[in-house]
Amino acid sequence: MSTRRALRLPRRAVSQILLTQLAIAAGVAVLATGLFLAPLSAQLDDQAMRRALAIAQSTAADPDISAGLLTTAATADTPVQAAAERIRQATGAEYVVVLDRNGIRRSHPSPERIGLPVSTDPSEALAGHEVMEIDEGTLGRSARGKVPLLAEDGELVGAVSVGIAYDSVRDRLLGAIPGLLAYAGGALAVGALAAWLISRRIQRQTRDLAFSDIAGLLAEREAMLHSIREGVVALDRHDRIRLVNDEAARLLGLDPGALAGRRLDEVLGDGRTTDVLTGRVTGHDLLAVQGPRVLVANRMPTEDGGAVATLRDRTELEHLGRELDSTRGLIDALRAQDHEHANRLHTLLGLMELGLHEEAVDYVTEVVGVHRSTAEQVTEKVHDPLLAALLVGKATVAAERGVSLRLAPSTLLPDRLVDPGGLVTILGNLVDNALDASAGSPEPRVEVELHAEGHAAVLRVRDSGPGVPAARREEIFTEGWSTKQPKAHRERGLGLALVRRLAERQGGSARAGEAADGGAEFSVVLPEALR
Numbered sequence: 001m002s003t004r005r006a007l008r009l010p011r012r013a014v015s016q017i018l019l020t021q022l023a024i025a026a027g028v029a030v031l032a033t034g035l036f037l038a039p040l041s042a043q044l045d046d047q048a049m050r051r052a053l054a055i056a057q058s059t060a061a062d063p064d065i066s067a068g069l070l071t072t073a074a075t076a077d078t079p080v081q082a083a084a085e086r087i088r089q090a091t092g093a094e095y096v097v098v099l100d101r102n103g104i105r106r107s108h109p110s111p112e113r114i115g116l117p118v119s120t121d122p123s124e125a126l127a128g129h130e131v132m133e134i135d136e137g138t139l140g141r142s143a144r145g146k147v148p149l150l151a152e153d154g155e156l157v158g159a160v161s162v163g164i165a166y167d168s169v170r171d172r173l174l175g176a177i178p179g180l181l182a183y184a185g186g187a188l189a190v191g192a193l194a195a196w197l198i199s200r201r202i203q204r205q206t207r208d209l210a211f212s213d214i215a216g217l218l219a220e221r222e223a224m225l226h227s228i229r230e231g232v233v234a235l236d237r238h239d240r241i242r243l244v245n246d247e248a249a250r251l252l253g254l255d256p257g258a259l260a261g262r263r264l265d266e267v268l269g270d271g272r273t274t275d276v277l278t279g280r281v282t283g284h285d286l287l288a289v290q291g292p293r294v295l296v297a298n299r300m301p302t303e304d305g306g307a308v309a310t311l312r313d314r315t316e317l318e319h320l321g322r323e324l325d326s327t328r329g330l331i332d333a334l335r336a337q338d339h340e341h342a343n344r345l346h347t348l349l350g351l352m353e354l355g356l357h358e359e360a361v362d363y364v365t366e367v368v369g370v371h372r373s374t375a376e377q378v379t380e381k382v383h384d385p386l387l388a389a390l391l392v393g394k395a396t397v398a399a400e401r402g403v404s405l406r407l408a409p410s411t412l413l414p415d416r417l418v419d420p421g422g423l424v425t426i427l428g429n430l431v432d433n434a435l436d437a438s439a440g441s442p443e444p445r446v447e448v449e450l451h452a453e454g455h456a457a458v459l460r461v462r463d464s465g466p467g468v469p470a471a472r473r474e475e476i477f478t479e480g481w482s483t484k485q486p487k488a489h490r491e492r493g494l495g496l497a498l499v500r501r502l503a504e505r506q507g508g509s510a511r512a513g514e515a516a517d518g519g520a521e522f523s524v525v526l527p528e529a530l531r
Contacts, residue, residue: 231249
């Protein structure tokens with residue numbers, strides 16, 4: 001049979017804690033009582049012996065006693081016996097015995113003992129020393145004080161021995177015990193009440209679970225937190241980190257071993273991710289960009305003022321969404337070209353049916369030349385094939401939407417890009433935003449400028465839209481900020497945030513301003529974009 005079953009200990013944690021606290025309180029009360037009583041007995045003994053000694057000293061200081069000792073015999077009717085008895089009755093001592101230099105009693109509460117030797121050794125007092133002791137005598141156990149008795153000329157003529165009944169000392173000790181036990185009981189009652197109040201608080205905090213249940217829940221929590229493929233970050237009311245599971249550390253790029261107790265803004269720095277996790281930005285499925293990752297965060301407050309935030313990696317989904325956007329853009333471009341090609345074929349067929357063969361030849365030559373000239377203009381100024389292809393495709397989409405997309409005269413970018421894909425992402429986001437902003441303006445246009453300055457690539461995109469107010473030119477680069485309705489497959493408000501993040505990752509910058517002829521101008525500088 002286990003110890004738990006043998007002792008029948010309660011299973012609930014709060015009951016075990018209460019019993020432990022009560023046992024500790026009782027043990028402390030008993031220990032304190034014992035520690036108080038142990039020196040109390042010695043203190044009472046010492047007080048009784050000192051009292052006996054003081055009475056003996058007062059008796060020895062009476063000159064009549066020393067004179068009577070020298071002039072009278074050892075009988076019961078002497079002045080020495082009368083004086084000793086008077087002192088005994090006045091002080092409440094058990095006995096006051098005066099003895100001569102031979103140790104013969106000259107006074108005693110029992111007159112028949114006068115003239116007999118004392119029952120204890122008087123040599124030390126007769127040698128001129130004062131004595132305090134607890135000893136057994138003819139009258140029983142007593143606290144004794146012995147002093148030498150001197151004549152007026154200073155000659156030692158005897159000694160005085162005074163005894164205090166030890167029963168009175170014991171009675172004082174026993175009389176102090178009830179009061180002491182009452183204090184100890186009161187202290188124990190206060191301790192029991194405090195233990196009960198603390199146990200009630202612990203009961204609420206532990207949900208009345210057993211220790212084994214709490215241990216099991218902790219083990220299950222650890223296993224769950226470190227096995228799920230979703231990041232979990234727990235914070236206290238002061239935004240200090242309580243817990244970061246392995247997935248959250250991976251998503252945030254942190255070392256999980258040195259995070260507990262540190263403030264979140266100290267670990268992550270200022271930014272949207274910190275604002276979302278600390279609750280400064282509220283909502284559901286909030287987007288944040290941390291390093292190269294796009295995260296979706298949700299935050300749930302806890303009862304103690306802290307919070308638990310969950311993080312999901314949306315990077316791959318966001319990439320798929322952007323690829324879908326690119327595919328849709330390509331489909332739109334192909335559809336536009338198909339529509340335009342059908343119109344041209346219909347025109348050419350009409351010319352042929354009308355017999356206008358020369359006009360048909362001129363028309364075909366003109367159409368082919370326009371398309372070729374657009375592609376040639378782009379490839380002459382933008383030598384990187386990915387960027388050139390992007391601009392040609394965007395030009396077709398722009399034409400379909402009634403927007404003029406053109407390259408600035410100063411555009412000239414060599415084919416020496418370190419990361420063409422990153423620049424394609426930046427340029428594609430900026431051109432898409434510019435096309436959306438320009439559509440519907442009186443003279444819709446978008447101008448793209450690309451040129452190199454040493455190893456740096458400079459990109460500017462201008463549009464004829466309403467522009468960006470000066471007060472919001474930093475806010476628009478925040479994750480989740482957008483004026484557009486979200487698409488079905490992904491959230492809005494990440495394009496400009498990714499543009500800035502990609503630029504800053506290469507040591508560059510992304511800024512918004514006002515174009516010279518109205519509208520918005522977005523500038524991106526990448527210091528080491530060229531080989």
